Amino acid sequence: MDRNRKILIALLSLVxxxxxxxxxxxxxxxxxxxxxxxxxxxxxxxPGVGVVRIYGRIEMASQRTGMLGINSGADAIxxxxxxxxxxxxxxxxxxxxxxxxxxVAATQEIFNKIMEIRKKNITVVASMGxxxxxxxxxxxxxxxxxxxxxxxxxxxxxxxxxSPDLRGLFDKLGIKMNVIKSGRYKDILSxxxxxxxxxxxxxxxxxxxxxxxxxxxxxxxxxIPISDFKQYAxxxxxxxxxxxxxxxxxxxxxxxxxxxxxxxxxxxPDDAAVYEKTSSPFEELLMxxxxxxxxxxxxxxxxxxxxxxxxxxxxxxxP
Amino acid sequence: xxxxxxxLQWVDYFLYVFVEPGRLTHVLQVxxxxxxxxxxxxxVLVTIIQIITSALLVPQTSFFYYSxxxxxxxxxxxxxxxxxxxxxxxxxxFQYSGYEGSVKKLVSILSISxxxxxxxxxxxxxxxxxxxxxxxxxxxxxxxLGLWSLFIAVKCISELHKMDFFRALVLTLLPLFxxxxxxxxxxxxxxxxxxxxxx
Numbered sequence: 001m002d003r004n005r006k007i008l009i010a011l012l013s014l015v016x017x018x019x020x021x022x023x024x025x026x027x028x029x030x031x032x033x034x035x036x037x038x039x040x041x042x043x044x045x046x047p048g049v050g051v052v053r054i055y056g057r058i059e060m061a062s063q064r065t066g067m068l069g070i071n072s073g074a075d076a077i078x079x080x081x082x083x084x085x086x087x088x089x090x091x092x093x094x095x096x097x098x099x100x101x102x103x104v105a106a107t108q109e110i111f112n113k114i115m116e117i118r119k120k121n122i123t124v125v126a127s128m129g130x131x132x133x134x135x136x137x138x139x140x141x142x143x144x145x146x147x148x149x150x151x152x153x154x155x156x157x158x159x160x161x162x163s164p165d166l167r168g169l170f171d172k173l174g175i176k177m178n179v180i181k182s183g184r185y186k187d188i189l190s191x192x193x194x195x196x197x198x199x200x201x202x203x204x205x206x207x208x209x210x211x212x213x214x215x216x217x218x219x220x221x222x223x224i225p226i227s228d229f230k231q232y233a234x235x236x237x238x239x240x241x242x243x244x245x246x247x248x249x250x251x252x253x254x255x256x257x258x259x260x261x262x263x264x265x266x267x268x269p270d271d272a273a274v275y276e277k278t279s280s281p282f283e284e285l286l287m288x289x290x291x292x293x294x295x296x297x298x299x300x301x302x303x304x305x306x307x308x309x310x311x312x313x314x315x316x317x318x319p
Numbered sequence: 320x321x322x323x324x325x326x327l328q329w330v331d332y333f334l335y336v337f338v339e340p341g342r343l344t345h346v347l348q349v350x351x352x353x354x355x356x357x358x359x360x361x362x363v364l365v366t367i368i369q370i371i372t373s374a375l376l377v378p379q380t381s382f383f384y385y386s387x388x389x390x391x392x393x394x395x396x397x398x399x400x401x402x403x404x405x406x407x408x409x410x411x412x413f414q415y416s417g418y419e420g421s422v423k424k425l426v427s428i429l430s431i432s433x434x435x436x437x438x439x440x441x442x443x444x445x446x447x448x449x450x451x452x453x454x455x456x457x458x459x460x461x462x463x464l465g466l467w468s469l470f471i472a473v474k475c476i477s478e479l480h481k482m483d484f485f486r487a488l489v490l491t492l493l494p495l496f497x498x499x500x501x502x503x504x505x506x507x508x509x510x511x512x513x514x515x516x517x518x
Contacts, residue, residue: 019371
């Protein structure tokens with residue numbers, strides 16, 4: 001019996017030993033990971049640079065918060081900018097843009113927010129990704145300093161509104177629309193009838209006003225007269241390198257270059273912290289569900305048609 | 320207390336688990352507060368071993384420090400509550416079937432029967448070290464050790480109530496079956512509720 005007891009004690013000792021070994025093993029693996037982490041990234045405390053990412057189409061979300069309670073669209077970007085501006089640690093902001101533009105109002109909201117932040121002596125630097133055209137460029141122009149990659153597609157300064165003429169298709173399918181309207185322009189840009197010359201003039205005026213505003217804002221943001229860039233502001237797109245020649249971008253460089261420049265302009269040390277927005281895995285899951293569910297609702301036509309941005313005036317690049 | 324620990328008598332409980340589960344019941348027949356402490360020790364040890372084993376198999380982050388410092392307390396509480404509830408259910412069932420009620424003994428049996436699961440860590444650690452399908456072997460060993468624990472619990476219960484092993488097995492698993500059915504309907508209701516909220 002005593003022998004058996006000793007065998008069991010030995011077995012228990014083996015288990016305890018393996019538990020200690022496992023804890024040491026896990027701790028060492030974690031420390032190795034953390035060392036790698038520190039060599040790649042700056043410490044996350046003290047004065048530093050905040051990062052805001054603007055990816056995809058710029059537009060207001062169809063509702064203030066999504067069904068799962070998460071802010072999205074231009075509102076989320078403005079909110080993130082406001083949070084950074086209020087944060088006493090933030091001395092500079094880098095805005096990473098990879099967007100073909102979007103709706104006029106959403107773009108202007110972000111533009112105005114950046115201008116407001118600049119007034120608070122917070123340096124704002126733009127870094128363009130694959131594309132920062134039209135509304136994407138509009139936002140970049142609000143920043144103190146603009147970086148683009150050599151091959152970034154940018155420019156496309158202009159305003160566009162499009163409406164399909166589906167009369168032929170309607171006739172073919174035998175669809176007729178019953179329209180009761182309060183004014184003669186209420187169904188302007190409808191796809192079931194031809195646009196009249198008066199309507200065309202009205203829309204053109206709208207486009208011209210928005211275009212003038214675009215030029216003025218670029219001039220204000222970049223601090224250059226309109227005459228210096230108006231000849232390129234005809235909707236054409238160009239590379240980042242050409243944009244530097246046209247003085248629409250300050251320098252060709254990467255995202256890391258823009259971080260370094262932001263630190264330099266804000267007089268921060270090279271190893272200053274970089275504050276990225278970090279989402280918890282749960283938030284990531286909710287956002288993914290939100291995106292999937294939102295897509296399903298729109299695809300299934302469960303939202304009324306007028307909530308979908310159809311025939312809307314845009315600062316956007318449409319290849 | 321120190322004398323008792325030095326005498327190594329407490330080792331007998333675990334020895335019986337491995338060598339002769341039926342005899343464990345005879346030891347537990349004697350009313351003694353030590354049974355509950357031995358049961359608690361078994362639960363604590365198994366919980367810590369399970370936390371370390373799962374931490375070895377998932378991406379290792381600093382969350383491990385929380386799970387090993389606070390998480391094990393929570394896990395012990397959850398395990399103990401589960402054991403108490405299950406022992407209560409079993410006791411009700413046995414009394415209904417005409418057997419004697421003995422919640423204290425059932426709690427000790429269920430707690431001590433978990434003891435073989437301490438072998439999970441050394442067995443999985445070998446496969447983790449050689450990186451040879453550690454997740455698969457973790458599942459396999461968890462299943463085998465779970466069956467072993469069940470066997471010990473059923474064997475002890477059959478000895479306790481002097482009944483046939485298979486009858487004891489059916490009666491022991493019966494509450495689990497009802498919990499499974501109840502759980503299924505609860506999940507079903509939650510799904511309907513969530514779908515209704517989203518639509």
